[in-house]
Amino acid sequence: MATRVRSTTGVVARRLSRVVVFMQEKQALRTCTTQSTTHHGLELLQVMKCWQQEAGYKKIAGRGFRLLALLGAGATGMLGLSGLAYADEAEHGLQSPSYPWTHNGIFSSYDHTSIRRGHQVFKQVCAACHSMNLIAYRDLIGVAYTEDEVKEIAAEIEVQDGPNDEGEMFSRPGKPSDYFPAPYANEQAARFSNGGAYPPDLSLICKARHNGQNYVFALLTGYREPPAGVSVREGLYYNPYFPGGAIAMPKVINDGGIEFEDGTPASASQMAKDVVSFLTWAAEPEADERKLIGAKWIFVGCLLLFQVGHYKRWKWAPIKSRKLVLDVVN
Structure with a gap:
């Protein structure tokens, strides 16, 4: 009976020691893994920071190149517009x-x-x-000349008219009804x-x-x-x-x-x-x-606007100014 108890105690002790060793190895492995992960994490952070800096440089460079491209396009456009303006001025005349x-x-x-x-x-x-x-000369009457003045101005020209009773064309002094x-x-x-x-x-x-x-x-x-x-x-x-x-x-x-x-x-x-x-x-x-x-x-x-406004006020003033009272007693 005593021998069986010792044997059982030894087995339990050995199993407990194995469990302790396993737990220590597991803890050591976890610590090593954590340290390794931390080390690699730091390296990864450094690498990511370098990537970000490089990306920032590339972004700044990209913006610079885009700005230069926009300036170049703007300058080219202005030169093109000035050329078009000069060509348009030469073709259609100065404004x-x-x-x-x-x-x-x-x-x-x-x-x-x-x-x-x-x-x-x-x-x-x-x-x-x-x-x-x-x-026509008559268009000048009341605008720049009197009727008598227009008759005098029209009489200064000769107008070919006709035919006359003999079928021939003839010349006569101008009249206000004649055109310039x-x-x-x-x-x-x-x-x-x-x-x-x-x-x-x-x-x-x-x-x-x-x-x-x-x-x-x-x-x-x-x-x-x-x-x-x-x-x-x-x-x-x-x-x-x-x-x-x-x-x-x-x-x-x-x-x-x-x-x-x-x-x-x-x-x-x-x-x-x-x-x-x-x-x-x-x-x-x-x-x-x-x-x-x-x-x-x-x-x-x-005048019509004033009358419409007055009529609107006269028509709607009693309706808009009245007061409705709800009598719940009677």
Whole structure:
């Protein structure tokens, strides 16, 4: 019995020792593994930090390269736009500035004294080459001249009329119902007299050109010597506001070119301003009447708006100001 107890005790002791040894080895292995993992973790952190720094450098370099690329593209684009602007300017002419015309306002009307001087400039300067086929002398009545003055102006020209009772054409003095005479019989005669260029009709010139009146004024006053590197062939004149820069019409608006009837100094800018006012009226003679009708409609609309507002307040004031009381007793 004692022997069996000793044997059992020894077995238990040996098993306990093995368990203790196993636990110690397991703890040692865990400690070693933890240390190794920590060591490798530190190495891994260092490697990741290096990667992050490298990635940061690459990111900064990438941003720098992208910035340089954007700057290069922007510079190339600006150069391209400047080239396009220069090509557009050479093809379509220099953009004309905007001038403060007195008749441009909503409630502004034409300067009729300027229209009268402008007609004088057209008759003495422009009518030698340009026509105004859509304007009759009677259109000037009440705008720049009286009826008697228009009759005198129309009588200065001769109009071929007919046939008469004998079937023949005859010449007669002009009447207010006649239109402005054309300087040439046909387009071929006009081109032959102007070196192949055809002077356009000026009846609607301020509506037929972009930025009409500003363009015409800039064109009349924009003659200058061609800059260095620009050559203009013989028979043409340099004007940057004209498409292509070379125009067949010489500078016809000069200081003191005519003498105004009202004594206004006939400077080149004054003459150009007056003739542009005349051409603007010719292209849009109903502008004053249209603005007057618009002003009347605005006035009537304001009266109607006031009446509608008063009626609305009168109609809805009792409804919006009443008070509803709920009587739960009765």
